[in-house]
Amino acid sequence: MEALHYLCTHKIVTIDSSSLFSVSFEQIGILHNRFKQLSHNEETLLRENFSKIPDLECNPIRSQIIEAFFDRRNFRQNGEGTVEEIGFEEFLVTMSHFRPPTLNMSEHQREGVRRDKLRFLFNMHDTDNDGTITLEEYRHVVEELLSLSEAMEKDTAKSIADAAMLEVASISMGHMEPDEFYEGITFEHFLKLLNGFEIESRMYVRFLNMDTTTLCK
């Protein structure tokens, strides 16, 4: 299979089954085909390649999704900053954030998967890479999310973001002194905030059993 050949020749991916990387070879093959299609058979993907996907146009957070692929923090190598182009390896690594949960996961594994996915979302928020989500960043996200609704008042988005930050503050910090200053949502607070939200079972891509590269543009 071409994908395997690619992987073997490039000796890139070490699929460690005990960790969070349980994508099957078929899925890697499918993704590889898609990568080739998007990049027009080049070795690397640029941002413009993503922008050409028509279905993605209607997505309100399109730019953030695309950015996420070029964000070094998602490459699992503890890097920072962004890159201009990515190869298949980085594409695959970013996509691995969306693998489905396996049937018999221990609590520890489940927690790991959860942290992983939440980390992805957190990075989407935290554009300036300082480890916290400030009010401005949150507001930006909310405004983008609500940009689909017509006739939105600017106020409403701001109010929603503010109310949400307040919630976070009270959940994470408990009682605050009047002089205290809530800097922003750190990753730990983020985890605590979304405690009840079963993200590990909802945020995954279900691979179809057919090759859809002919269907998508």
Added chain:
Amino acid sequence: DGVTAFPDAEKANMPVFTMDYPRIQIPFEITMWVLLASFAKIGFHVYKKITVWVPESCLLITIGLIVGGIMHSVHEEPPAVLTSNVFFLYMLPPIVLDSGYFMPTRPFFENIGTVLWFAVVGTLWNSIGIGMSLFAICQIEAFGVQDINLQENLLFATIISAVDPVAVLSVFEDVSVNEQLYIVVFGECLFNDAVTVVLYNMFNFVAEMPVVEPVDVFLGVARFFVVGLGGMGFGILFGFTAAFTTRFTSKVREIEPLFIFMYSYLAYLVAELFAISSIMAIVTCALTMKYYVEENVSQRSCTTIRHVVKMLGCISETLIFFFLGVVTITTAHEWNWGYILFTLLFAFVWRGLGVLVLTQIINPFRTIPFNMKDQFGLAYGGLRGAISFALVFTLPDSIGRKQLFITATIAVILFTVFLQGISIRPLIEFINVRRTNRNLDTINVEVHCRLMEHTMAGIEDLCGQWSHFYWKDKFMKFNNRILRKILIRDNRAESSIVALYKKLELQNAMEILDTVSGDISAAPSIESLYEDKKSSKPKKKFLAPDLKNMHDILSKNMYKIRQRTVAYTNKHALPNESQSREILIRRHASIRRSLRPGSFQSSVSGQRSHCGRYRLEVLHDQETMSETAYPSRRSRFGQPSRSSSRAMMPLRRLDTLTEVHSVDMVDESSGSGGGTSRTNAGDPHTPVPTKVSRPMTPETGIAKRKRRSGLRPHLLQAGPWNPETTQHGTLCSGGLSGTRRCESVPGLFERTLQGLYNTTTCSYHPKTR
């Protein structure tokens, strides 16, 4: 003819006191029974410990048994009203409407495959399995039931394999299992009606026929699809019609709730007319209709609808269990140890097996697979109830052993409700089934949920792997582009985040204003909070350092409120009562902190004289305030004390601010604006009683809401308010009882409501109540 003491018979005088019982007999008896059942419900809650361990259905049946025993001993007949027709036409629809209307739609649609799988295949499995095994048992001579043939056994098995929504939900609600389990059991109960109806009719038909042909089986399958899909189709049709109708009801607000009930009931009846699944029809109707209708109708109608649906469902449920108990005693029974015990055994065994096998098959397709504990919950939670009971009474009398079937059904129902109902709670806690955190209705979760969904839809587009996010996205686009334009009056596409936010704020606004007007039932937590605060000492003076304490105490209060309100929500409360309060209180605290009195005060000082215009002015300022307030707030997020010292000045004037009630925290900030004007305008016109001399201390602030309720009529009669109120009315579209209430909403509240209402249908007219 001597003088007689009484007049002659021919000369009848005007009777002073007559009695005509037969005329009112039926309504009177109905009312008495309903009252009796309701008293029983009140009685249960007197001793709280009972309801924790014993589900209400059991208690009601017990009371019914007692009453039945009394009636039997005085040789009274049970009310003739309890026929099968009455049950299916009058008592069942409200319960199903209640379940359908309050069904959580998102988890339902996410799990719809599993739900339908268990409903259809599960019921089939159970019916055929139990029927066959019972037939095998019948062959044994010792039990003396050899005359029951296969068709009759299958018919009986169908009846008792119908899991009943009423019984199950009343038990599961209290246990609060994880969402997946809950929705699957819930959905299964509601949708297995389709299968039950088909099988029942089929076996009924077949039981009377001497020979069964393969064609009949095939026709049965075809009939199943007709029944199921027909039910859903009718439901969707009526749901959309109802939504469309409510688009035009803006002038007839008073009868808006009526449409909901009439259309749902119509869906039910029409489905019954064609002998298709009426339960599915009414559930689908409620599901379809709810989303669009709640956008079209006024807030008041929305609350009315919810309350009435809950009330009707509650009454029906109570009555059903009650009568179950009564009829148990008063019918003629035919007992057969062998048959009945084996029925119990098979019902249990086949359900367990069914759940096991079906889960194995469907787990690979599920995102969150069911583990063994969930499966136990699923199997053990299969309680039978009133539907089986009613069905067995409709059996044709041509079936020889009808009495035996009735007895067996009642035995199964009582067994499952009592034994399984009582023991399910400790068992679930013991084996530690995954529970769910129900309070997820926060803005953060909603925002992140949407974020995740959009991300997933984007990723799916990116890799060309479409799955349910894609379809959901497509449906939402279709919804926004086409459906909403047709069905909703003010059809701007709205994000769910904004909708949730608005909903929460509106509900809280309603509740808080409701509380003040003396409606105690809406806010039990406030009552208890009040009790708690009675002991705290009110502050005498109101100085800058006190404000710092106020904020401390305020934030402490926030958490007390949260804990209190959570404890009061249960099945019989309307949803969203607690979190909304929490969010609004926090929000107002934030707004209060954010309003810098600097630019605010300048406008305040200039315009004190003319109340009417001033109010407009204030609102304008508050509108523009947001622009300036928020940027400054950003950098000082969470720093409340700066503003408070500046806000001191206007606040001091609030000494006589007795009328301003709602959220006192709001008053502190808006007090500089709206509140002050009100007192200034109010003083010359209305003597404000200084009943409450401690205006602004937060501990007593909330308590004051209750005390001040007595002042409200006073406000309403203040004549000079009127010129303000008309302007006010147009601005404050939160007119909950016309203009009169608006005037007492503090300025900030108005701003919030106005900001929200700008993008919603302005559903309040100043003129109408």
